[in-house]
Amino acid sequence: YNEKILKWLVEHGYDVGNHTMNHPDLLTIDQAQTEQEVGGVYEKLEEIIPGKYVPIVALPFGSPYDLEHPNMASIFQGTFNGKPYTTKSTLQVAWEADASPYSNAFNPTFLKRIRAYDNNGENFDIQMNFDRLNTSRYISDGDPDTIVYPESEQASLGETYEKKPIPYTPAE
Template sequence: MKKIIYIFVLMFLLTACANDQSVKQNTNNVPNTVNTEKEASSDSTKSLMTNDDYARLKVNELGEIPVVMYHALVDENPPTSYQRTRTAFKNDLQYLYDNKYRLISMNDFVNHNIKVEAGYTPVVFTFDDGEPSDFSLVENDGKLVVAPDCAVDILEKFALKNTDFGKSATFFINGGESQFKGAGTYKERLKYLVDNGFDIGNHTYSHSEMSKLSAGKIQEEIGKVDEAIKKAVSGYNVSALTYPFGIRPKTDELRQLVQNGEYNGAKYHNDIAFREGPSMPKLLPTIHVKYDMLNAPRLRGNEDEKDGNDMGGYLKKYEKTPERRYISDGDASTIVVPVNEEVNINKERVGDKKIVTY
């Protein structure tokens, strides 16, 4: 008897599902005049947004994108403004999540392939110096797992709870196999990061001031790390660098070697190189005419009440003047800007994306 009831219930459910689907299909087949009008007015094949929608959401895909720079995490009393307590880091994540910021990868930032929801602002996380408090592995029952309460662990747990936040971050490392320390080999550590959706960048072999280095030494400092990462994670494309202490090589000619160079018979290429601090050019998207890929700005992940030049200061500015923020239209294939901003788009970096003004 139980079986018969079960079969009846199952048949009822299946019929209900089928009915539901046919209703959905019918709805889809009915021409939606509102949507068609919207499509025509924004002249886009994908986006269904009208100019009114753009204005209401204050869409501006040339607005500022915070690129946050972290170093080590500590439990309490950070020795300098470069370290962050774990509690403060967790609060950063919550603040950003609650205030409509969403994590994007370095690659998507560089290529302006921005897929956050309409009305939201992308944010990029970077961690320098290969610190164990940012990432390391421990052995648990013979298996390698992420060390509890390191930045990667915190990010992964936060992303599990808030699946729409994302968990992208780039870890900029120096030379030597002791990066991140902890359990596992150098290769196992780097592989874990890449296999779990994180990125690895170049912070030069010996963390020296690049203004003091010759052409040969610059290429050695970059090439050695590039080679080691590529050897550890085959097929991985290292494409970003952070200058130690934020200091760039002295001349334009030497700076070009940060982007393209050769060491030990192997060529390397970096799409982007970051300084410390938000100094000019401002925190613009890479398609802005003023964006300098070899002088890319970052915000220190800190409150900094003094000069307002750290993340906390900027986030406060954005609360008062939200129009400064990059606000997405929710469609990665279009670049939507207020009409007066169009002149600031670097058309060479736009690729096949469609520019829409309103």
């Protein structure tokens, strides 16, 4: 049944990634076990939906919490059953939305994922995160050659990929 679900998700435009075989806290296992947890899922995905999954690991419990942890190396690259794998990015568990890809605080290998739960706009629920975007989001003016950003974020503006930066003042 899981194979049917995976195929349905891909056929309907969903991205399917890796969340480990057994959902362990990756802080509590060694690098060899980490390779089994991550590589085992990649092997299964390649068997069921070859080439149609994203090489991203949603970290169980959001751990490890930093890129310096020894298991991160085995999350990003390893070998399982003689087959090498490479992970391009990881997803943390976070309380708030990640920085814009145009911010120098953005790290494409260690992305925040916000929890999608409802708590009446409190305790970093989905509504609170959407409300916070009103004063912090980078917006589009429809021109693919520009990046429009909050004026208050000037100092954090990172690489703009040869786009013309345009500051704006958010409405109060």
